[in-house]
Amino acid sequence: MKKNNTLAQRLLAAPHILWSVLFIVAPLAIVVFYAFTDSSFSFSFSNFSKLFNDGTVEVFTLSLAFAFCATCICLVVAYPLAYFISRTSRKTQNTLVMLSMLPMWMNFLLRTYALSFLLEDTGFLNNILASVGIDGVSLINTPGAVIFGMVYNFLPYMILPIHSVISKIDKNVIEAAEDLGCNRLRVIFRVIMPLSLPGIVSGITMVFVPSVSTFYISQQLGPTDFVLIGDVIETYFKSSAASSYHLGSAISLVLMVLIFICMAVMNHFSDDESTGGIIV
Amino acid sequence: MSKKFFAVFIVLTVILCPLICGCSENEENDFSVTEETASIDYSKYEGVTLNVYNWGEYISDGSDGSVDINAEFTKLTGIKINYTNFTSNEDMYNKIVNGGVSYDIIIPSDYMIEKLIKEELVLELNFDNIPNYKYIAPEYKNLFFDPQNAYSVPYSVGMVGLIYNTAVVTEELDSWSALWDPKYDGEILMFNNPRDAFGIAQFLLKEEGNDINSLSEQDWINAKNKLSEQKPFVKAYVMDEIFNKMESGAAALAPYYAGDFFSMYENNPDLAFVYPKEGTNIFVDSVCIPASTKNKEAAELYINYLMDPNVALQNAYMICYASPNTAVVENEEYLEFLDELHPDAYDILYMDMSEYYGGIDVRGYYFRDLPDETLNTMNSLWNSLKIESTESSSTDFVYYFCAVVITFLLVMFIINKIKKYKREHV
Numbered sequence: 287m288k289k290n291n292t293l294a295q296r297l298l299a300a301p302h303i304l305w306s307v308l309f310i311v312a313p314l315a316i317v318v319f320y321a322f323t324d325s326s327f328s329f330s331f332s333n334f335s336k337l338f339n340d341g342t343v344e345v346f347t348l349s350l351a352f353a354f355c356a357t358c359i360c361l362v363v364a365y366p367l368a369y370f371i372s373r374t375s376r377k378t379q380n381t382l383v384m385l386s387m388l389p390m391w392m393n394f395l396l397r398t399y400a401l402s403f404l405l406e407d408t409g410f411l412n413n414i415l416a417s418v419g420i421d422g423v424s425l426i427n428t429p430g431a432v433i434f435g436m437v438y439n440f441l442p443y444m445i446l447p448i449h450s451v452i453s454k455i456d457k458n459v460i461e462a463a464e465d466l467g468c469n470r471l472r473v474i475f476r477v478i479m480p481l482s483l484p485g486i487v488s489g490i491t492m493v494f495v496p497s498v499s500t501f502y503i504s505q506q507l508g509p510t511d512f513v514l515i516g517d518v519i520e521t522y523f524k525s526s527a528a529s530s531y532h533l534g535s536a537i538s539l540v541l542m543v544l545i546f547i548c549m550a551v552m553n554h555f556s557d558d559e560s561t562g563g564i565i566v
Numbered sequence: 567m568s569k570k571f572f573a574v575f576i577v578l579t580v581i582l583c584p585l586i587c588g589c590s591e592n593e594e595n596d597f598s599v600t601e602e603t604a605s606i607d608y609s610k611y612e613g614v615t616l617n618v619y620n621w622g623e624y625i626s627d628g629s630d631g632s633v634d635i636n637a638e639f640t641k642l643t644g645i646k647i648n649y650t651n652f653t654s655n656e657d658m659y660n661k662i663v664n665g666g667v668s669y670d671i672i673i674p675s676d677y678m679i680e681k682l683i684k685e686e687l688v689l690e691l692n693f694d695n696i697p698n699y700k701y702i703a704p705e706y707k708n709l710f711f712d713p714q715n716a717y718s719v720p721y722s723v724g725m726v727g728l729i730y731n732t733a734v735v736t737e738e739l740d741s742w743s744a745l746w747d748p749k750y751d752g753e754i755l756m757f758n759n760p761r762d763a764f765g766i767a768q769f770l771l772k773e774e775g776n777d778i779n780s781l782s783e784q785d786w787i788n789a790k791n792k793l794s795e796q797k798p799f800v801k802a803y804v805m806d807e808i809f810n811k812m813e814s815g816a817a818a819l820a821p822y823y824a825g826d827f828f829s830m831y832e833n834n835p836d837l838a839f840v841y842p843k844e845g846t847n848i849f850v851d852s853v854c855i856p857a858s859t860k861n862k863e864a865a866e867l868y869i870n871y872l873m874d875p876n877v878a879l880q881n882a883y884m885i886c887y888a889s890p891n892t893a894v895v896e897n898e899e900y901l902e903f904l905d906e907l908h909p910d911a912y913d914i915l916y917m918d919m920s921e922y923y924g925g926i927d928v929r930g931y932y933f934r935d936l937p938d939e940t941l942n943t944m945n946s947l948w949n950s951l952k953i954e955s956t957e958s959s960s961t962d963f964v965y966y967f968c969a970v971v972i973t974f975l976l977v978m979f980i981i982n983k984i985k986k987y988k989r990e991h992v
Contacts, residue, residue, distance in 0.1 A: 325938070340946060341953045348961060351968045358971050402807070408814045424752075426816075427802055429961050505758070506807070510800045512961055513952045521760075521949055526656040526681070527941035531664075555979065 320535035325528040333529075333536035342518060342537065346544065349515040352429075352504075353497035356436035357444075360493045361486065363437070364444035368485075369478070371445075372453040379453065386445045394439055395502055401438060402506045405431055431507040432514075436497045443492035451485030452478060487556050495545055515541055597633045599642065603698065603874040611864045612644035618671040618868070619658060621851070622651040624722070626884035633880045639871055645864055653805075654759065662687055668858035670865040675849045679718050680711035680935040688854040690716045695866035698873035706890040709850060710929060718852035719869050720890040722881075725824050725919070726762065726847045733836040734818035742770045742842045745819055746792075751799045755811060755820035758803035760948035761933060762847065766821055767792040769844040778847065779934040783943050790947040794954065803952075812837060824914050825887035828907050839914055841922060848919060848931045850890070888915040 324330045337343075371382045389397060404410045405426040415423055425431060455478060463477045501516030508514075515537065522534030598604070618636070627649075628634030636647040652658040655678040661667060662682075674682065682688045693699055699719060706720040730739055734753060745754050745766065757763040767789040768776045776785045801817050809826070811817045813833040822830075827839045853872060855865045871877055875893030879900060882889040886907070894900055895916065904911040919928040936944070 336946075340950055342949075345953055348964070351961075351964045354968050354971070355964055358967075403810065406811070406814060406816045408816045429964055433964070505803075509960065510797055510803060510952075517952065518949055521945065521952070523660075524654060524656050525760075525941065525945045526659045526678075527945055528938050529942055530945060 317535045317538055320532050321539040322536075323532060325532060333532050334540075336533065337536055337540065342515075345513060345515050345518055346540070348512060349498050350544065350548070352433060352436070352514060353494050356433050356440065356497045357490055357494045359433065359437050360441050360444040361490065364441060364489065365448055365486070368445050368448035368452055369474070371449050383446070383449060386442055389438075390442050397439060398435055398503055398506050401435055402426060405434075405507065426507060427509040429509070429512070432504050435503040435507045436493075436500065439503065440493040440496055443496075444489040447488040447492065448482060448485040451482045455481050483556055487552065490552065491549060494548065498545060499541060597638060597876065597880070599638075599871065599874045599876050603871060603877075604642065606867065606870075608643035608645065608867065611861070611867065613646070614644075614861050614864045615646040615648055616670040616861060616864055616868055617648045617650070617668065619650055619652060619661070619669045620671075620673045622653060624651075624673065624851075624885055625649075626880040632884050635872075635877055635880060638877075639868065642871070643867065645868070647868075662856055662858070668860060669856050670859040670861055671853060671868055672856055673721050673851050673853050675851050675933070676709065676711045677933040677935045679852055679854060682854065682856075683712060683717050684935065687857050688717050689857055689859065689862060691719070691855065691869070692863075692866055695863060696870040696873065698870050698875075701873055701875060701878070701891045701893045703890050703892050703895070706850060710932060710934070711850075712852070718854045719873060720850050720852045721872065722851045722885055723888040723890050724849055724851075725841065725917070726765075726821055726849075727824050727827065727839050727841045727914070729812060729820050729822055729827050729830065729837055729839050731812065731815060731818040731834070731836050732838050733815065739819075739838075739840055740843050742766050742821075742844050745821065746770075746796050746799070748799060750819055752801050753818035754796070754800050755802055755804050755808055755817045756793075756796065756800050757821060758805050760944050762821070763793060763803070763948070764789050764944060765847050765933070767796075769842070769846065772844055777930065779930070779936065781937070781940055783940075786940070786943050786947055790951055793951050797951065823887070825885060827914070828886045828911060831908055839910075841917065841919075843923075845923060845931055847933060848928060849933065886915075 321333055322329055322331070324332055367386070371379055371386070374382065406412070407424060407426065409426070411425060412423065415421070459481070460473055460477060463473050468476065499516050499519075501514065501520045504512075504514040504517055519534050519537050519541075522530045522537070626632045626635045628637065636649055640646055652661065655674050658672060658674055659678060659681070662669070662672070672688075679688070696719065702720055706723065708715045709720075712718045728739060728742065728744065730744070735744070735750070744750065745756065757766070764786065765778045768778045768780065768785070771785075771788055771792060774788070776788060780786065802811070804811065804820075808817075808820050808822055809830055812820055812822075812830050815834065815836075824839065827837065831837050831839075853869050855862055855869075859865055872881070873891065875891065875897070878889055878891040878894045879897055882891070882894045882900060883903060889895060901912065904915070908914070919931065920926060
C-alpha cells in the first residue's frame with residue numbers, strides 16, 4: 287500500500303468534508319451553543335436544570351421505549367423477509383428488493399397522513415371490520431397505532447441492510463456447515479445469523495434513531511394522553527419566545543447523547559460475536 | 567426487454583404529463599384589474615423579483631379554475647413573484663429573525679405585527695404608492711397593533727367559532743363549555759397551538775377575571791388547569807387535520823376559523839357553526855414590508871395590487887375569510903357567491919361582533935403581543951399539559967414489552983457467555 291496520501295486522494299475527499307463541516311458540524315456546534323446559553327446568550331446550565339424538573343425525563347423514557355418496541359417488531363418482521371428474498375434467484379431478488387423499497391418512493395409525511403385516513407374510526411379498516419361484524423374497535427389515537435406507524439414507515443430501513451449482508455454470505459460456508467451435519471435450522475441460527483449481525487446492527491440503528499426522534503407519527507396517530515420527545519422539541523422550535531430555541535436545543539442535545547449511548551451499548555454487545563462489526 | 571419497456575414508459579410519462587396537464591390549464595380567463603391600478607407606470611420595475619411570504623392557501627393561485635393572482639401581477643407589471651408559505655405566525659417570525667432570508671412582503675396576524683413593529687422589523691409604508699388603500703373599510707384602519715396605520719394594510723379578517731356535527735350533537739350549542747362536556751367524550755378536537763387553545767379556556771374563565779392577553783402567571787395556570795380537565799375527552803389536538811376529521815364524521819366538535827368552516831360544510835352539510843357566548847378570538851391578517859426588503863417601492867405596488875377590488879374579490883372567493891375591502895363586500899356577485907356557499911355565510915363572516923356580544927368593546931378579543939416571560943410560561947404550561955398523562959395505563963404495555971425483551975436478551979447474552987467459557991475451558 288502506498289504510504290503517502292496523495293493530493294488527488296485528499297481532493298477526492300474534499301467535497302464530503304466540506305459538506306460535513308457545513309451541514310453536520312456547524313449545525314451541531316450551533317445546537318451545543320444554544321443549549322448552553324440562555325436567552326441573553328450568556329453561558330448557563332439553566333436549560334438543563336429546567337429540563338429535569340418538568341416531566342421531560344418521563345417523555346424521554348417513553349420515547350426510547352416506543353422506539354425500542356418498533357425496532358424489535360421491525361427486526362422480527364424484516365429478518366425472515368430479508369432471508370427469504372436473499373434465497374430467491376437474482377432476478378426475483380431485484381424485483382422483491384424494489385418492492386420493499388416501494389413505500390419509500392412516497393414522502394414519509396404523506397404516508398403517515400394516509401395511514402391516519404385508513405385507521406380513522408370512520409376509515410377504511412374500521413368499515414371492513416364493521417362489515418364482518420366487529421364493531422367499535424378504535425384503531426387510531428392509540429399507542430399501538432403509533433408503534434404501527436413507526437414500523438410501517440421504517441421497515442424498509444431494516445430489510446435493506448440485512449438483505450445486502452445475507453446475500454453476500456459465501457454459499458460455500460453454508461454448504462460446509464451442511465456437509466458437517468447441520469440441519470437447516472441450525473444453519474440459520476449458527477451460521478447465517480452470526481454472519482449477518484453487521485446488517486442487523488445497521489438496520490437497528492436506522493430504525494431506532496428516526497423512531498426515537500419522530501414527532502409527526504405520534505401527532506397524527508397517537509392519543510392525547512402522551513407525547514414523544516420529538517413533539518416537545520417541535521413545540522419549542524415553533525414558539526416565538528426568545529428562550530425557546532435554547533430549551534429546544536438542550537433537549538435535542540440530551541436526545542443525541544442518549545441515542546449515542548444506546549448505540550454504543552448495542553455495538554458493545556454485538557462486537558462480541560460479529561466478524562466485522564459496523565461502526566455507527 | 568421488460569426493463570427497456572419500463573424505461574420507455576417512464577420517459578413517455580414524463581414527457582406527456584406536462585403536455586396533457588398543460589392543455590387543460592390553458593383556458594382563457596377574462597380577469598383584469600381596475601383601470602386605476604392598470605394605469606400605474608410599472609416599467610421601472612421590470613425584471614425585479616419580489617419574495618412574498620404568506621399563509622398556505624391564502625391567495626387565489628389558479629387552482630380549481632381560479633385566477634392566478636401572482637401570474638396576473640407579473641403579466642401586468644413585469645415584476646416576478648417568488649411565493650412561499652408559512653404555517654404559523656411564530657414560524658414566520660423565526661424565519662424573519664433567524665433565517666437570514668430577505669422577504670419583500672409578509673402577511674402576519676395582528677399580534678405578530680405588533681411585535682414586529684416593536685422590534686423594528688417592518689418598514690413604514692408610503693401610502694402614495696398604495697392608492698387602493700381607500701377601499702379598506704374604516705373599522706379595519708388604525709387598529710391597536712398599528713394605531714397610526716403606518717406599517718400595515720389589512721388583507722383578511724377572521725374569527726374563531728365552534729363547529730359541530732348536528733348528526734351527533736342534537737342540541738343547539740352556544741358555549742365553549744360543550745368542548746368540556748363528558749357526553750362528547752372522544753368526539754372533541756382541540757387546537758394544536760398554545761395561543762388558540764389557551765384562548766378558549768380563558769374565554770370560559772372570563773367570569774373569574776381571566777383574559778386572553780393576561781399578564782398574570784396565575785391566570786395562565788388556571789387556564790392550563792381548565793385544559794387539563796378537558797384533556798381526557800379530547801380525541802386529538804389538531805390543526806389542518808381537522809378538515810378530514812370533521813368532514814368524515816370522525817369527530818363531532820371542534821373550534822376553528824370561520825372561513826374554513828365553509829369548506830368543511832361543502833363536504834359535510836351536517837356541520838353547524840356558532841360563535842360561543844363567552845366571546846371569541848378575532849384576527850386581522852395584514853400585509854407588511856419587512857425591513858430586509860430590497861425593493862420597497864415594488865413591494866408597495868404589489869400591496870396596492872392586492873387591494874385592487876378585482877384582485878381582492880378573487881382572493882375573497884378563494885380564501886372564504888371576510889374581506890376588509892369595501893369594494894368586495896358591496897359586490898353583488900360576491901354576495902351571491904356567499905349565498906350559495908351557506909345560507910348564513912354573510913352573517914358568519916361579517917358578523918358585527920360588538921353588537922353580537924351586547925355592545926361590548928371587542929378590542930379585548932384580539933390577541934396582543936405578549937412579553938417573553940408570559941410566552942415562556944404559556945409554552946411550558948402547554949408542554950406540561952401535553953406531557954402529563956391522564957391515565958398512564960395506556961402506555962404501560964410498551965414498558966412491559968421492553969422489559970420482557972430486554973430480560974430475554976440479557977438471559978441469552980449470559981447463557982452465551984457461559985457456553986463460551988465452558989467451551990474454552992474444556
